[in-house]
Amino acid sequence: MLKQLLLRLLTSFPVVVAVVLVGFILIQIAPADPAAVVGGASATPEDLAAIREQMGLDKPVLYQLGLYVWRLLHLDLGRSMISGQLVSDEIVGVIGATVELMIASVIWAVPLAIFLGTVAAYRRGKLIDRLVMVLSVMGVSLPVFWVGMLLIQYIGGAGILPYLGRSGPLWTLDGFLSVLLPAITLGSVLIGPVARITRTAVIETLGSDYVRTARAKGAPESVILLRHALRNALLPIVTLVGLQVGNLLGGAVVTEQIFSWPGLGRMAVGAIFSSDYPLAQGAILVTALGFIVINLLVDTLYAYLDPRGGK
Numbered sequence: 001m002l003k004q005l006l007l008r009l010l011t012s013f014p015v016v017v018a019v020v021l022v023g024f025i026l027i028q029i030a031p032a033d034p035a036a037v038v039g040g041a042s043a044t045p046e047d048l049a050a051i052r053e054q055m056g057l058d059k060p061v062l063y064q065l066g067l068y069v070w071r072l073l074h075l076d077l078g079r080s081m082i083s084g085q086l087v088s089d090e091i092v093g094v095i096g097a098t099v100e101l102m103i104a105s106v107i108w109a110v111p112l113a114i115f116l117g118t119v120a121a122y123r124r125g126k127l128i129d130r131l132v133m134v135l136s137v138m139g140v141s142l143p144v145f146w147v148g149m150l151l152i153q154y155i156g157g158a159g160i161l162p163y164l165g166r167s168g169p170l171w172t173l174d175g176f177l178s179v180l181l182p183a184i185t186l187g188s189v190l191i192g193p194v195a196r197i198t199r200t201a202v203i204e205t206l207g208s209d210y211v212r213t214a215r216a217k218g219a220p221e222s223v224i225l226l227r228h229a230l231r232n233a234l235l236p237i238v239t240l241v242g243l244q245v246g247n248l249l250g251g252a253v254v255t256e257q258i259f260s261w262p263g264l265g266r267m268a269v270g271a272i273f274s275s276d277y278p279l280a281q282g283a284i285l286v287t288a289l290g291f292i293v294i295n296l297l298v299d300t301l302y303a304y305l306d307p308r309g310g311k
Contacts, residue, residue: 117198242298
């Protein structure tokens with residue numbers, strides 16, 4: 001298992017390097033002058049020249065890249081060009097809201113999807129199976145923003161649940177109510193793929209020899225379904241869930257914009273539109289690192305569930 005994790009870390013290194021380069025190139029090709037963003041509309045040419053010198057923008061590109069990488073190695077993401085605050089402090093202030101949103105989305109969506117997929121597999125070819133497949137196709141096809149707009153119009157607009165902003169931490173009543181609609185919106189993208197892979201995996205295990213042996217011994221159907229079929233079908237389910245949870249980072253950007261959720265995705269979009277390039281760089285880098293960490297956790301869980309993982 002340790003060898004697999006080290007190999008995964010090694011293969012993730014080029015991804016981190018690519019993200020760092022993309023973040024650096026953002027400033028180089030940006031249409032707005034970072035010095036003008038910092039100096040404001042009243043800055044004189046002399047002021048802009050002084051700001052460029054202070055930011056190192058008057059140096060060669062390779063020197064700027066080396067300075068940027070050196071700061072990253074010291075966990076220095078720079079300062080926001082708009083607020084003047086440390087980028088790391090700004091990210092720490094909003095990343096908790098994004099983590100809460102993702103946790104709330106996964107908590108309801110994954111168990112429901114596994115349940116639907118298991119029922120569809122057990123009742124293969126029946127009406128419930130067809131209904132689950134229709135629901136899965138709808139879940140894959142419907143855009144996140146469309147689901148969010150429907151929830152806002154018919155539930156939030158009716159005053160049933162709040163739909164703008166974050167009213168508090170997830171463990172408080174106001175925070176729990178405020179996260180419901182964003183979590184339902186973001187979690188909806190998990191239902192279809194997870195339900196379909198669960199159905200396929202459970203159908204395969206239900207036709208295996210050990211399941212037939214368990215039935216021959218008179219084991220109850222609930223034991224066969226849960227202990228034998230579903231448990232042995234977890235490997236592909238865990239893999240897909242890990243990939244989908246990583247994709248939630250992208251879906252969170254849209255969801256946070258729709259519901260004015262003060263998370264990392266909304267902050268990144270605001271930084272891009274306001275030409276706050278250090279803040280945008282930091283948000284992109286943290287998002288990429290989050291995706292890598294999630295995949296490492298999935299690999300660890302996969303190795304734990306797979307009886308061949310420790311060999």
